[in-house]
Amino acid sequence: MSTASARPLSLCATALALCGLLHSAAHAQTIALDVPYVPTPEPVVARMLEMANVSPDDYVVDLGSGDGRIAISAVKDRGAKAAYGIDLNPQRIEEAEANAQQAGVADKVVFEQGDLFKKDIADADVLTMYLLNTVNMRLRPVILDTLKPGTRVVSHAFSMDDWEPDRSDIVEGARIYLWIVPAKVAGNWEIDSEGETFNVDLQQSFQEITGVTQHQERLRGRLNGTELRLEIDGKLYVGQVNGDRIEPISAEGAVPGWSARRS
Numbered sequence: 463m464s465t466a467s468a469r470p471l472s473l474c475a476t477a478l479a480l481c482g483l484l485h486s487a488a489h490a491q492t493i494a495l496d497v498p499y500v501p502t503p504e505p506v507v508a509r510m511l512e513m514a515n516v517s518p519d520d521y522v523v524d525l526g527s528g529d530g531r532i533a534i535s536a537v538k539d540r541g542a543k544a545a546y547g548i549d550l551n552p553q554r555i556e557e558a559e560a561n562a563q564q565a566g567v568a569d570k571v572v573f574e575q576g577d578l579f580k581k582d583i584a585d586a587d588v589l590t591m592y593l594l595n596t597v598n599m600r601l602r603p604v605i606l607d608t609l610k611p612g613t614r615v616v617s618h619a620f621s622m623d624d625w626e627p628d629r630s631d632i633v634e635g636a637r638i639y640l641w642i643v644p645a646k647v648a649g650n651w652e653i654d655s656e657g658e659t660f661n662v663d664l665q666q667s668f669q670e671i672t673g674v675t676q677h678q679e680r681l682r683g684r685l686n687g688t689e690l691r692l693e694i695d696g697k698l699y700v701g702q703v704n705g706d707r708i709e710p711i712s713a714e715g716a717v718p719g720w721s722a723r724r725s
């Protein structure tokens with residue numbers, strides 16, 4: 463896959479940039495927004511929430527929530543248990559609260575006026591954003607270091623540079639990116655498998671894993687949140703990462719009954 467940042471800007475992204483110039487000028491003396499207000503079209507909202515597989519178990523957080531449409535739709539159309547939106551502009555918060563009332567979801571959706579960079583987002587199961595590449599890149603370390611592994615992050619139009627999305631799609635000319643926050647697996651692991659114990663050393667670049675065995679054989683792997691797939695010596699190991707432990711997940715063609723511990 464080519465790097466996301468090398469792709470031409472979509473129509474929505476270009477519109478956002480142009481609006482930014484006008485809008486920033488209009489609000490320059492009032493609120494210093496990091497991103498101008500441009501609403502996400504409803505079909506794009508629907509696809510973002512579908513790609514994130516929003517379900518009744520989820521708490522959805524929209525950073526820079528505008529008129530509230532993403533948070534409201536997460537609850538109303540996807541049945542999310544709760545949603546939260548934050549926006550620096552108080553006018554947007556007023557609109558979003560009125561829209562939540564009108565949609566009948568005001569009891570499950572909270573909007574707050576504030577700076578998205580100051581918000582603790584660790585509780586999110588799904589994080590949604592229609593911001594800018596530069597803003598996404600400021601958020602990237604927070605996303606990787608504070609969100610639970612497995613949290614789904616969806617962005618309209620803007621990428622996160624060399625963190626490749628797990629999926630992307632185009633709806634009405636707008637690109638949508640989905641990332642699954644990967645567990646952290648770098649380090650030395652002791653694997654017990656089929657009555658033997660051996661060590662592997664793993665390196666991690668986002669969801670991509672490389673490494674070597676104790677015999678210096680190269681290995682590769684990939685994370686989907688907490689699910690790790692490793693190919694070692696022609697054998698497939700699929701496991702669930704839980705801190706410093708990995709327990710096997712049954713999968714077609716995978717080695718059964720193994721476990722791993724980070725040393």
Ligand SMILES: C[S@@+](CC[C@H](N)C(=O)[O-])C[C@H]1O[C@@H](n2cnc3c(N)ncnc32)[C@H](O)[C@@H]1O
Nearest residue numbers: 496497500501502526527528549550577578592
């Ligand atoms: C492109 S709009 C997206 C609105 C909404 N999420 C949507 O997709 O329809 C970006 C929003 O971010 C808000 N915003 C800009 N800088 C912000 C900041 N530092 N903290 C919180 N909100 C901010 C703007 O007021 C605007 O409503």
